[in-house]
Amino acid sequence: MTMIIIALAAALMLDASPKLETVAKLTAREAPAQENYAAPILAVAVTLECTARATGQVENCRVLGETHPGLGFGAAAVALMRDATVEPGDEDFQFARTIQFTP
Template sequence: MIELIIAVALFIDPAVTAATTPAKGQVNAASFRERSEEPVLQGVAVTLECTARVTGRVEACKVLEETHPGMGFGQAALTLMQDVEVEPPRTDIRFARTIVFTP
């Protein structure tokens, strides 16, 4: 008889059933935490080709390659390179730079 009472109590107790068997379409808190700690995107990188002018200004950048195209990282990398200055070269040179975005 005691076994029956314990079984019914476990079956009726919402804390026990919610923690062990989430409803369809729902996630229990532990598995949500495990998934939410994973980075959404890993290894997001953009390679740019730019010109370093004899004045030291970096201009005319274009995206050569993106690991996640269409997500805005190419434009973000171009924006980061605006107003960048380098040690002035003897002549204008083209160079490539890879920018890695980390979460």
């Protein structure tokens, strides 16, 4: 009988209220992770200005504008035009072209 009284006294002296640290850990574990993801880029447009030589060779392309600067699409658009040609003509002329990048 003495053992029951000691066990009951010990149980009554224990603090059954949840500790704040334990509650915080459980809450953090149950909550979905908050990760910072950038919104996906659905399309990029790059406008170039180039020179077409009378021979049909395209050269001197430069970026006039792009929807998402700084991500390398401008350089990619210039590289795409590196081997471009147009119909040969009587004289050199400048033209603008917009290149669309889509996933």
